[in-house]
Amino acid sequence: MDGNLKIPNHIGIIVDGNGRWAQNKGLSRCEGHKAGAKNLKKIIRYAFSRGVKVLSIYVFSTENFKRSDEEVNYLMDLFVQSFKNEFAKLKEENVKIVFSGRKKPLPNKVLKTMDKLILDTQNNTGYTLNICLNYGGHAEIIDAVKKISSDVKDNLLSIDLIDEKIFNKYLYNDLPPLDFLIRTSGELRLSNFMLWQSSYAELYFPKIYFPDFNNEAFEESLIEYNVRERRFGGIKYENKNH
Ligand code: IPE
Ligand code: IPE
Ligand code: MG
Secondary structure (H helix, E strand, O other): OOOOOOOEEHHHHHHHHHHHHHHHHOOOOOHHHHHHHHHHHHHHHHHOOOOOOOOEEEEEEEEHHOOOOEEEEEEHHHHHHHHHHHHHHHHHHHEEEEEOOOOOOOOOOHHHHHHHHHHHHOOOOOOEEEEEEEEEEEHHHHEEEEEEEEHHHHHOOOOOOOOOHHHOOOOOOOOOOEEEEEEEEOOOOOOOOOOOOOOOOOEOOOOOOOOOOOOHHHHHHHHHHHHHOOOOOOOOOOOOOO
């Protein structure tokens, strides 16, 4: 393992491929989600142990409510279970947990466990775990625009002051830009994930279903990040004499 790797400050993971992982093994989609949740707790700890400061995980999109009642209900129960057990333990590991997404129509039992995690970890300062649940990039931008409009109307904000920094503060959480976006399962799309924050993110699409995305695969992702040349619209030359 290379000890000199540059570590992205903010990584986003689109957790994808649980269903196909299960199907390949002759299991139900829900079994795939169970295996995905088990893997997620390992990857979260591993990412922070490697020096990642902010980790955003996409676990349920606003569009995922289109799935069968059986699958949606299973996922909601899985969130409650994981938040009460594994995620609650992150309190002792200096991880601040925040959520991105709309509250409606999440069931009360999920909202209650979310609120408890936020409250219990609000004073932690080491790492931030942003859980994108009932999240959509479009919804986030629309919700920000509504809050901005309301503040402008109430004379709490002047239109002239609105810039990227101010806009960011009106998003679900005022997070730093995404440096590295990993989507497992090989699909080459964003599916409405962090559209504002990913403007200059490096994108990576490993062909591994999420339950199999282990620490080794995470390490390979870091190596891939390290061969990317980030330019942010500027110019970088290989040879400085040019
Ligand atoms: C990702 O796995 C988990 C969620 C979207 C909740 P999928 O359930 O999308 O798995 P595939 O893409 O069908 O394999
Ligand atoms: C995106 O995955 C949402 C999450 C991973 C939570 P999907 O599996 O829902 O996305 P599509 O439907 O393949 O674009
Ligand atoms: Mg999927």
